Amino acid sequence: AQRVTQPEKLLSVFKGAPVELKCNYSYSGSPELFWYVQYSRQRLQLLLRHISRESIKGFTADLNKGETSFHLKKPFAQEEDSAMYYCALSWATGRRALTFGSGTRLQVQP
Amino acid sequence: EPEVTQTPSHQVTQMGQEVILRCVPISNHLYFYWYRQILGQKVEFLVSFYNNEISEKSEIFDDQFSVERPDGSNFTLKIRSTKLEDSAMYFCASRGGLSGDEQFFGPGTRLTVL
Numbered sequence: 271a272q273r274v275t276q277p278e279k280l281l282s283v284f285k286g287a288p289v290e291l292k293c294n295y296s297y298s299g300s301p302e303l304f305w306y307v308q309y310s311r312q313r314l315q316l317l318l319r320h321i322s323r324e325s326i327k328g329f330t331a332d333l334n335k336g337e338t339s340f341h342l343k344k345p346f347a348q349e350e351d352s353a354m355y356y357c358a359l360s361w362a363t364g365r366r367a368l369t370f371g372s373g374t375r376l377q378v379q380p
Numbered sequence: 381e382p383e384v385t386q387t388p389s390h391q392v393t394q395m396g397q398e399v400i401l402r403c404v405p406i407s408n409h410l411y412f413y414w415y416r417q418i419l420g421q422k423v424e425f426l427v428s429f430y431n432n433e434i435s436e437k438s439e440i441f442d443d444q445f446s447v448e449r450p451d452g453s454n455f456t457l458k459i460r461s462t463k464l465e466d467s468a469m470y471f472c473a474s475r476g477g478l479s480g481d482e483q484f485f486g487p488g489t490r491l492t493v494l
Contacts, residue, residue: 314485
């Protein structure tokens with residue numbers, strides 16, 4: 271069965287510091303990987319997905335199939351990045367139901 | 381920008397009662413989902429719905445649960461006889477249908493079973 275692991279419940283950094291939120295997955299096949307973000311009192315929203323290879327709000331994530339990881343990175347954290355971040359996967363074809371990790375709360379201090 | 385809406389935002393019910401959680405997906409979307417998040421735990425998939433039938437369901441989605449699209453806009457989740465452990469945040473999501481489409485989430489309904 272597929273599983274997504276986010277080892278850190280809380281990550282606290284200072285503004286301007288680099289950020290890396292870790293995500294590892296277990297799945298046999300070719301999954302699609304996503305990062306969702308939930309700002310305070312807002313709904314879950316897609317931040318980025320591995321197939322688009324884009325940078326959103328300065329965040330990037332590279333799928334490493336050898337290490338089965340999809341870590342989220344940003345070189346310089348901003349206070350407005352403070353939020354809950356969820357890594358998720360779905361099958362690349364057919365089933366689209368998302369399997370979520372437990373989430374990492376990012377706190378960016380001034 | 382169109383959004384998924386959910387009502388009510390908070391539902392309190394007694395154990396054993398039936399509840400219906402309502403969702404209005406984005407109007408031209410074809411795939412609909414329910415997820416739940418028990419306090420302090422992961423967001424978990426419950427069920428997906430396409431072309432007026434369930435396309436997939438998880439182990440959580442047992443006979444106590446049902447989904448329906450009673451008209452062209454609403455998508456409902458019914459829990460027939462609520463248990464204490466059904467207390468959770470329930471999220472609805474919808475997706476357009478093209479390959480690679482993202483799922484858009486509603487704000488959630490907090491269900492409290494007393």
